[in-house]
Amino acid sequence: MGQLRLCLLAFVALFDLAAPQDLEYHVFVYPHETKNSHVLVRAKPEQPLPNFTVCLQSYTDLTRPYSLFSYATKAQDNEILLLKPKPGEYRFYVGGKFVTFHVPQSIAASEHICASWESATGIVGFWFNGKPWPRKGLQRGYTVGAEAAIVLGQEQDAFGGGFNAQQSFTGELSAVYMWGTGISTSEVMEAMYNRPSKAPIFGWRNFPYKIVGEVYLKP
Numbered sequence: 001m002g003q004l005r006l007c008l009l010a011f012v013a014l015f016d017l018a019a020p021q022d023l024e025y026h027v028f029v030y031p032h033e034t035k036n037s038h039v040l041v042r043a044k045p046e047q048p049l050p051n052f053t054v055c056l057q058s059y060t061d062l063t064r065p066y067s068l069f070s071y072a073t074k075a076q077d078n079e080i081l082l083l084k085p086k087p088g089e090y091r092f093y094v095g096g097k098f099v100t101f102h103v104p105q106s107i108a109a110s111e112h113i114c115a116s117w118e119s120a121t122g123i124v125g126f127w128f129n130g131k132p133w134p135r136k137g138l139q140r141g142y143t144v145g146a147e148a149a150i151v152l153g154q155e156q157d158a159f160g161g162g163f164n165a166q167q168s169f170t171g172e173l174s175a176v177y178m179w180g181t182g183i184s185t186s187e188v189m190e191a192m193y194n195r196p197s198k199a200p201i202f203g204w205r206n207f208p209y210k211i212v213g214e215v216y217l218k219p
């Protein structure tokens, strides 16, 4: 009887570990610079993407470069990449090419960003703390591959690896969403408050993840 109960408990524990969780009111804390600690997103698009949007919130006092969202395929390690090369600047990569967005410089202020891209025009949308920035463009006609390794807080130079401590994230990361569509400013606001009306590929309210190394999920 005791053994059966133990088995059941073990099964439930395993199941819970694998199941996506509602992370509202939680953040991932990256306590220090490492060359391996990261969060692996355990979901990916079912098909190649002609359109997509990524949103997330970060809180750090880093002034060196760091990677927030790294989506690599076997063919292209910078398939989608959200990188902050220095204070006041975001770089958004699609298929290995990037555009830069200049934002106000702040130290230790929480920053919410969304970046979207559509293949038909190559137009990139960027929102900073809910405000749309002037649109730019890159990689018109490109298609983002679906077989991806998606890593938060490290920059992939190889599929699922090739990290560099000098590009690692330190601080707090939350409200991570990805959709296989474009996004409106009102939907950006919904994501900012963790109340998305449109079903994402993955999102904070039902987040499929695996922590590797020293990252902690905290209130």
Ligand SMILES: *[C@@H]1O[C@H](CO)[C@@H](O)[C@H](O)[C@H]1NC(C)=O
Pocket: 050, 051, 118, 119, 120, 180, 181, 182
């Ligand atoms: C991608 O976006 C374009 C332009 O907004 C739209 O016409 C097209 O239907 C979208 N494709 C998919 C698969 O959603």
Ligand SMILES: [Ca+2]
Pocket: 077, 078, 155, 156, 157, 158
């Ligand atoms: Ca890279």
